[in-house]
Amino acid sequence: xxxxxxxxxxxxxxxxxxxxxxxxxxxxxxxxxxxxxxxxxxxxxxxxxxxxxxxxxxxxxxxxxxxxxxxxxxxxxxxxxxxxxxxxxxxxxxxxxxxxxxxxxxxxxxxxxxxxxxx
Amino acid sequence: xxxxxxxxxxxxxxxxxxxxxxxxxxxxxxxxxxxxxxxxxxxxxxxxxxxxxxxxxxxxxxxxxxxxxxxxxxxxxxxxxxxxxxxxxxxxxxxxxxxxxxxxxxxxxxxxxxxxxxx
Numbered sequence: 001x002x003x004x005x006x007x008x009x010x011x012x013x014x015x016x017x018x019x020x021x022x023x024x025x026x027x028x029x030x031x032x033x034x035x036x037x038x039x040x041x042x043x044x045x046x047x048x049x050x051x052x053x054x055x056x057x058x059x060x061x062x063x064x065x066x067x068x069x070x071x072x073x074x075x076x077x078x079x080x081x082x083x084x085x086x087x088x089x090x091x092x093x094x095x096x097x098x099x100x101x102x103x104x105x106x107x108x109x110x111x112x113x114x115x116x117x118x119x
Numbered sequence: 120x121x122x123x124x125x126x127x128x129x130x131x132x133x134x135x136x137x138x139x140x141x142x143x144x145x146x147x148x149x150x151x152x153x154x155x156x157x158x159x160x161x162x163x164x165x166x167x168x169x170x171x172x173x174x175x176x177x178x179x180x181x182x183x184x185x186x187x188x189x190x191x192x193x194x195x196x197x198x199x200x201x202x203x204x205x206x207x208x209x210x211x212x213x214x215x216x217x218x219x220x221x222x223x224x225x226x227x228x229x230x231x232x233x234x235x236x237x238x
Contacts, residue, residue, distance in 0.1 A: 115234035
C-alpha cells in the first residue's frame with residue numbers, strides 16, 4: 001500500500017532521519033503522520049517487527065484518525081526522508097481528496113488483514 | 120464506534136435477519152457493507168469471536184475498502200435489521216461526506232488497535 005508521493009515532495013518541512021533513528025515510540029501522543037519519500041522505516045509492536053515501510057509508504061496515520069497514542073514504534077532502518085502531514089493537513093486532504101481518504105482506508109484495511117492473520 | 124443511523128433508515132432495501140442467521144462468511148466475496156439499525160451481530164475470525172456489533176455499528180466495510188474477501192464471519196445474535204450500503208453508494212458517501220470517510224477510518228483504527236493488543 002503506497003501513495004503517490006509527488007504531491008508531498010514540495011513540503012518545506014521534510015525531515016531527514018539517519019538509520020537507527022526513532023521517529024516515534026509506541027504509546028507516545030502523536031499529531032502527525034508521515035509519507036516516506038525515500039529510505040525505509042520499520043514498525044514494531046511490543047518489540048515485534050510487524051512491517052517495513054519503503055518509498056511511498058505511510059506511517060503514523062492511526063494517531064490522526066482516532067487521536068489515540070502511537071500504536072507502534074517506528075525505527076529508521078535505511079537513511080530516510082519523511083514528509084510529515086499534520087492533523088490539520090490530514091483533515092483538509094480527507095475533505096478535498098476522496099482518493100486520499102480511500103488510500104488511508106486501504107492502508108488500515110491491509111494492516112488489519114495482516115493482524116487478523118496473526119490471531 | 121457507531122455512526123448516526125438516521126441517514127440509513129430510509130433505504131428501501133433494508134434486510135431483516137433472525138437470530139442465528141449468517142450475514143456473510145469469512146472468505147466470501149463481498150460487495151456491500153451494513154449499518155446495524157437494531158439487533159446485534161457477532162464477528163468471528165477463525166471461529167473466534169472478536170466483536171459484537173449493536174445499533175449504529177458497521178460491518179463488512181473491509182470488502183468495500185480493498186475489494187478483498189470477507190475478513191470475518193458475521194452471525195446475527197439478536198434479531199436484527201441491517202441497511203446494506205453497496206460499493207457504489209460507499210464511494211459516493213466517501214466523496215460527498217468526509218465525516219463518513221473519517222468514521223470508517225476510525226472504525227478500522229479501533230479494530231486494528233484491538234487486534235494489535237492480541238499480538
